[in-house]
Amino acid sequence: MLLEVRDLHVEFHTRDGVAKAVNGVNYSVAEGETLAVLGESGSGKSVTAQAIMGILDMPPGKIRGGEIFFRDRDLLKLKPEERRRIRGQEMAMIFQDALSSLNPVLSVGQQLGEMFVVHRGMSRGDAKVKAIELMDRVRIPAARQRVGDFPHQFSGGMRQRIMIAMAMALEPSLIIADEPTTALDVTVQAQVMDLLAELQRELNMGLILITHDLGVVADVADRIAVMYAGRIVETSPVHEIYKAPAHPYTKGLLRSIPRLDQKGQELYAVKGLPPNLLHIPPGCAFHPRCPMAQAVCRTDVPPLYTVDEERRSACHFWKETLDER
Amino acid sequence: MNAEDTGREGVAGGSTLLSEAREAGRERPYAEGDPILEVRGLVKHYPLTRGILFKKQIGAVKAVDGVDFDLAAGETLGIVGESGCGKSTVAKMLVHLEPPTGGVIRYRGEDVTKLSGRALRAVRRNIQMVFQDPYTSLNPRMTVGDIIGEPYEIHPEVAPKGSRRQKVQDLLDVVGLNPEYINRYPHQxxxxxxQRIGIARGLALNPEIIVADEPVSALDVSVQAQVVNLLDRLQAEFDLSFLFIAHDLSIVRHISDRVGVMYLGRIVEIGTDEEIYDHPTHPYTQALLSAVPVPDPTAREHRERIILHGDVPSPANIPSGCRFRTRCWKAQERCRLEVPLLAVPAVFRDSETPARHDSACHFAEEKQVVPHEGLRETPAEDEGPSSPSSSPFSSSSPSDEGPPPSPSPGRDDRSAEGPGLG
Known part of the structure; x- marks a missing residue:
């Protein structure tokens, strides 16, 4: 296994109290595999990613427990210098908003080349050549002329390509992409996702794709982990989960999205609101919104039940959920 | 105490109250199907200038460059397009937030672009807007009651001072919020x-037309469906005409009777939802539809994707002829020279197929791009629009502070009536 997150707990200390953003997350990614982490805002999907990358703001964030194994080393036990060496070289991250993630006062060539100067000790001249190569590779037209341009001179799709180039620069074995196409238009989104998938295949990288878009997930993922209120509620290979979800939350989400190929009647709506992380409901965090909730759901936190060899569901009634169609 | 319980009763009560007020307020000579809004040759150019002291116009950003459409009474027209295609500018011109550079907007046969003063105010009352971002479109220093009631300050004839509070509470009820929240602030x-508050504000003056600019795109997936259902229900209940602007093609199909596709300031194809989604003839529509990720992993294999190259050209420098030709795989010499008009293409003029609809392309041809194997079954039949009690929209939790209340038996019943889960 390339990366394995075990029982991770992260909380944030705020003026109003302790917000429990991540409450015991377990997932793993193999080489060459795409894991989609699906969840709504506040589900803890990005915080988990930040903890893996080691870019969590601490304070106010605090890792309360758990382990993150990357190539059999527990990242949480490493010294800051060791983690810095891993970051960029062995794992890299692509952010949603390329414009605010790139430095506006440095040319894109300088920012791309910096990777080689810092990690590989190259001269600036050599690094610039490398930067042009990278821009070519992510299919930015006229890379040689544009290497001196600044981020604002590129379109949204091009900026996201530059972010991808930067993440790929040192050929890491793990990429975490946090909503990489959410800010892009559909036609550009398709270009960027294609590029990402192609580079992943080429370099046989593990990819953690964080998103809320069930369509994107269906397009590219091998496996899915669905998060709710800081927990994984269901993990499954991608085909099975769309066919027969084993958790009422996943089921509700799948039912609530309108379809492109049919007009449909009224949409199914998951009732209620996502939970407030300062006051996560006791028992199963989804129970106030769950149509299947029983007394036991209000008191007992459901463990991740084994549905079959490859599937897990954190629902006391996963069997009923699976059977009832 | 919770919003859902009050919501259901209130919906019925509030709605009769509002529709009565509206019938008293004006006669409606327009039957369903007649165009209530006609837009012809609508243009918005923003000048580009050079020089500080002696400004000289050196060009223009052609945000909207000749848009025509009709909106029928009681109809929902969806406008889709990518960012920068001018769809939001169209919305702003319809509600008079931007003056058009040219063209005509006829409301009930009268050109409203030339109106001012009292006549304009009367028209604006009937065309209201719901904005995209519910975080910035509500004044944080005003209470919900003041926000929803503010339109009455400008149009006091709709609600006399004494009855305003009651009206606002009715509106809260109609959109599925607890009427007792009238004194709360948006951050709560x-x-x-x-977004429900924004919708209530849009309804306050009993408008005939609601212009909704990306009303659900800022919301979480599980909440989106609630708001979409609410809009659907309000339209039926208040006989509203909707102009629904969005970039999410699936949601637009769900809510719209007709759909217009915009590219670089123009509508390139327009027709019923079936015509556009199942029988698109314009290459841009085809590319757009084929690029939408479908929530069905089995579609991966047998799906043809049209990947467009490059980016949308700048609206300050629009290509000659067909504006899509720089990204089109079919482009030929003719496309460079001749602007294609939005009309039924010659090849389909004599056919009776659904491909016979307006499409601005010289080389229009039909192409199926949306995969049709649905994994999930269609929604259950037993949920007709006639049974308001089965609509799951009204299930917003009364407060986002504190844990949501445990479900009451009444609510469980309601969700069980929804398609499938119970």
Whole structure:
């Protein structure tokens, strides 16, 4: 296994109290595999990613427990210098908003080349050549002329390509992409996702794709982990989960999205609101919104039940959920 | 105490009250199907200038460059397009937030672009807007009651001073919020609830037309469906005409009777939802539809994707002829020279197929791009629009502070009536 997150707990200390953003997350990614982490805002999907990358703001964030194994080393036990060496070289991250993630006062060539100067000790001249190569590779037209341009001179799709180039620069074995196409238009989104998938295949990288878009997930993922209120509620290979979800939350989400190929009647709506992380409901965090909730759901936190060899569901009634169609 | 319980009763009560007020307020000579709004040759150019002291116009950003459409009474027209295609500018011109550079907007046969003063105010009352971002479109220093009631300050004839509070409470009820929240501030609500407040404000003056600019795109997936259902229900209940602007093609199909596709300031194809989604003839529509990720992993294999190259050209420098030709795989010499008009293409003029609809392309041809194997079954039949009690929209939790209340038996019943889960 390339990366394995075990029982991770992260909380944030705020003026109003302790917000429990991540409450015991377990997932793993193999080489060459795409894991989609699906969840709504506040589900803890990005915080988990930040903890893996080691870019969590601490304070106010605090890792309360758990382990993150990357190539059999527990990242949480490493010294800051060791983690810095891993970051960029062995794992890299692509952010949603390329414009605010790139430095506006440095040319894109300088920012791309910096990777080689810092990690590989190259001269600036050599690094610039490398930067042009990278821009070519992510299919930015006229890379040689544009290497001196600044981020604002590129379109949204091009900026996201530059972010991808930067993440790929040192050929890491793990990429975490946090909503990489959410800010892009559909036609550009398709270009960027294609590029990402192609580079992943080429370099046989593990990819953690964080998103809320069930369509994107269906397009590219091998496996899915669905998060709710800081927990994984269901993990499954991608085909099975769309066919027969084993958790009422996943089921509700799948039912609530309108379809492109049919007009449909009224949409199914998951009732209620996502939970407030300062006051996560006791028992199963989804129970106030769950149509299947029983007394036991209000008191007992459901463990991740084994549905079959490859599937897990954190629902006391996963069997009923699976059977009832 | 919770919003859902009051919501259901209130919906019925509030709605009769509002529709009565509206019938008293004006006669409606327009039957369903007649165009209530006609837009012809609508243009918005923003000048580009050079020089500080002696400004000289050196060009223009052609945000909207000749848009025509009709909106029928009681109809929902969806406008889709990518960012920068001018769809939001169209919305702003319809509600008079931007003056058009040229063209005509006829409301009930009268050109409203030339109106001012009292006549304009009367028209604006009937065309209201719901904004995209529920976080910035509500004044944080005003209470919900003041926000929803503010339109009455400008149009006091709709609600005399004494009855305003009651009206606002009715409106809260109609959109599925607890009427007792009238004195709360926007920050005490979640995104979905705020959007409901924005919708209530849009309804306050009993308008005939609602222009909704990306009303659900800022919301979480599980909350989106609630708001979409609410809009659907309000339209039926208040006989509203909707102009629904969005970039999410699936949601637009769900809510719209007709759909217009915009590219670089123009409508390139327009027709019923079936015509556009199942029988698109314009290459841009085909590319757009084929690029939408479908929530069905089995579609991966047998799906043809049209990947467009490059980016949308700048609206300050629009290509000659067909504006899509720089990204089109079919482009030929003719496309460079001749602007294609939005009309039924010659090849389909004599056919009776659904491909016979307006499409601005010289080389229009039909192409199926949306995969049709649905994994999930269609929604259950037993949920007709006639049974309001079965609509799951009204299930917003009363407060985003504190844990949501445990479900009451009444609510469980309601969700069980929904398609499938119970």
């Amino acid at each position: 609500f979640s995104g979905g609830q705020r």
